[in-house]
Amino acid sequence: MRETVKLISMEGFEFVIDREAAMVSQTIRSMLTSPGGFSESKDGVVTFPDISTTILEKICQYFYWSLQYSRGKETEFHIEPELTLELMMAANYLHT
Amino acid sequence: MSNQKKRNFQIEAFKQRVVVDPKYADKTWKILEHAIHEIYNHNASGLSFEELYRNAYNMVLHKYGDKLYNGLVTTMTFHLKEICKSIEEAHGGAFLELINRKWNHHNKALQMIRDIVMYMDRTYVSSTKKTHVHELGLHLWRDNVVYSSKIQTRLLNTLLDLVHKERTGEVIDRLLMRNVIKMFMDLGESVYQDDFEEPFLEASAEFYKVESQGFIESCDCGDYLKKAEKPLVEEVERVAHYLDAKSEAKITSVVEKEMIANHVQRLVHM
Numbered sequence: 619m620r621e622t623v624k625l626i627s628m629e630g631f632e633f634v635i636d637r638e639a640a641m642v643s644q645t646i647r648s649m650l651t652s653p654g655g656f657s658e659s660k661d662g663v664v665t666f667p668d669i670s671t672t673i674l675e676k677i678c679q680y681f682y683w684s685l686q687y688s689r690g691k692e693t694e695f696h697i698e699p700e701l702t703l704e705l706m707m708a709a710n711y712l713h714t
Numbered sequence: 715m716s717n718q719k720k721r722n723f724q725i726e727a728f729k730q731r732v733v734v735d736p737k738y739a740d741k742t743w744k745i746l747e748h749a750i751h752e753i754y755n756h757n758a759s760g761l762s763f764e765e766l767y768r769n770a771y772n773m774v775l776h777k778y779g780d781k782l783y784n785g786l787v788t789t790m791t792f793h794l795k796e797i798c799k800s801i802e803e804a805h806g807g808a809f810l811e812l813i814n815r816k817w818n819h820h821n822k823a824l825q826m827i828r829d830i831v832m833y834m835d836r837t838y839v840s841s842t843k844k845t846h847v848h849e850l851g852l853h854l855w856r857d858n859v860v861y862s863s864k865i866q867t868r869l870l871n872t873l874l875d876l877v878h879k880e881r882t883g884e885v886i887d888r889l890l891m892r893n894v895i896k897m898f899m900d901l902g903e904s905v906y907q908d909d910f911e912e913p914f915l916e917a918s919a920e921f922y923k924v925e926s927q928g929f930i931e932s933c934d935c936g937d938y939l940k941k942a943e944k945p946l947v948e949e950v951e952r953v954a955h956y957l958d959a960k961s962e963a964k965i966t967s968v969v970e971k972e973m974i975a976n977h978v979q980r981l982v983h984m
Contacts, residue, residue, distance in 0.1 A: 648829040649763040653822050654753065656763040664764050711771055713832070 779838030892956035922972035
């Protein structure tokens with residue numbers, strides 16, 4: 619089983635993160651684990667043509683924050699107000 | 715669409731683009747329809763999950779949830795009818811084998827489809843109180859395959875026939891039995907009970923009625939009771955191997971009734 623996965627933004631920026639972190643998103647979890655060999659589960663690479671680099675970076679930070687939070691480290695997750703709308707859209711899409 | 719200019723209003727821009735294109739819903743649905751065909755044709759390895767999920771997601775966001783849902787029903791029904799035809803054409807032992815194989819494949823396809831349309835499942839389906847995709851897939855299988863006029867009776871008879879063979883000493887494929895009977899259970903308790911368990915209990919009563927008649931004419935009381943004990947053990951074993959655990963009490967009482975209760979007067983006065 620692959621340890622890391624690659625998430626690619628609208629502009630082509632690549633984020634290599636732990637598989638465990640990416641699976642915080644139910645959508646990405648399905649992408650990586652659905653049976654039948656979709657390309658994402660074979661390659662461990664997911665491209666998001668609708669998510670900008672800024673947002674995807676924030677999302678990756680959120681994944682790690684969420685993992686820590688679930689392990690009892692209760693810190694605040696800061697969101698810049700100007701990102702809120704796009705971030706919420708992405709969260710809806712990612713089921714996070 | 716220029717990204718730099720509309721960057722902060724990306725979502726608005728996206729919506730507009732879609733509304734402008736009147737063929738949007740049809741085009742998007744075509745992509746998803748094609749994917750469902752590929753999934754049923756064992757051809758999904760080239761597909762991008764993200765692309766399909768995004769298309770299904772956008773269809774729901776743009777209020778085409780009903781089109782997506784209905785399209786899904788139509789396309790899956792189409793494939794199940796094809797599957798049904800191929801099962802109908804199967805001969806002899808291949809029949810049960812094929813049902814089991816197609817059922818497994820349908821389940822896998824169903825899971826893939828459900829994953830792709832997950833967003834519709836958790837928003838549109840919930841808010842319109844329609845049947846969730848997984849359950850929908852089971853219902854479609856039940857109505858198009860299991861309840862197909864050319865399959866329903868044949869399937870039941872095949873299963874009962876195998877049970878009969880086993881009772882009369884033949885060795886049957888228990889794993890296949892378990893898988894097919896598990897299918898009835900997966901389709902819901904009422905399907906298992908009405909379409910398998912009840913006829914099974916009736917056939918069992920009939921079998922043991924004849925069996926007990928034969929024994930009682932030829933044995934004394936002690937021997938008869940020994941003979942009556944054997945089917946009890948066998949039926950409990952059968953339940954453990956390939957029936958629902960809840961059937962144990964029912965089949966045991968059928969055996970007790972046919973083998974003992976119906977002959978109690980005669981046994982006592984033997």
